[in-house]
Amino acid sequence: MDFMKDNYGAASALAPFAVYFSLHNGRSDTRASLRRHLSNMKGMYADDHALSLMLEQEDVLLYEFHELGIPESPGNLAFGTSIVYPGKIGEEYFMTKGHFHTILDTAEVYYCIGGKGLMLMENPEGEWEVQEFTPGRAVYVPGRYAHRSINTGTEPLITFYVFRADAGHDYGSIETRGFRKIAVERDGKPALVDNPKWHA
Numbered sequence: 001m002d003f004m005k006d007n008y009g010a011a012s013a014l015a016p017f018a019v020y021f022s023l024h025n026g027r028s029d030t031r032a033s034l035r036r037h038l039s040n041m042k043g044m045y046a047d048d049h050a051l052s053l054m055l056e057q058e059d060v061l062l063y064e065f066h067e068l069g070i071p072e073s074p075g076n077l078a079f080g081t082s083i084v085y086p087g088k089i090g091e092e093y094f095m096t097k098g099h100f101h102t103i104l105d106t107a108e109v110y111y112c113i114g115g116k117g118l119m120l121m122e123n124p125e126g127e128w129e130v131q132e133f134t135p136g137r138a139v140y141v142p143g144r145y146a147h148r149s150i151n152t153g154t155e156p157l158i159t160f161y162v163f164r165a166d167a168g169h170d171y172g173s174i175e176t177r178g179f180r181k182i183a184v185e186r187d188g189k190p191a192l193v194d195n196p197k198w199h200a
Ligand SMILES: O=P(O)(O)OC[C@H]1O[C@H](O)[C@H](O)[C@@H](O)[C@@H]1O
Pocket: 036, 065, 080, 081, 082, 096, 097, 098, 099, 161, 162, 169
């Protein structure tokens, strides 16, 4: 993303600018997206066997997001769109990795543009929360909460996000033990159940 940093010049001294994101598919034609495939999510779904079977067929694109490379200074805002594709691994819906912010007490807002899903949140004290994503709903993720977007629908889940640019991403405990809850399909409907891999 260095080429984008060059466009911005000196950190924390941004000139006004605008970016177009499609309301239809969330994509920007002028900015690159970062993509996460099945192979980037090994061990993060409850059903490892289902993941490896799927991977033998194809390294499916699970989600992508536009990250603009805004300089990470406290006065700046990082923003972009996130697109989680529909699908399941075993009975678990496609989702983002999820992360805490390195500066734990920094919040984030997600505005749903399209699709259907959940924002799953959990703080270090073990309190967890979930909010629904449907077009037009803005979800406020307070500081201290790890957050993961989950697509429980049949169309791409498209959100626009904004957070303090120096917040940082902390994947550590999410990558090793996950969230306390996972979102699975039960009787054709989404349900939150205990994560069998979670441990204290
Ligand atoms: O970083 P992940 O948990 O894989 O999620 C992917 C991305 O999702 C959203 O768009 C967030 O605002 C980004 O900061 C994040 O990096």
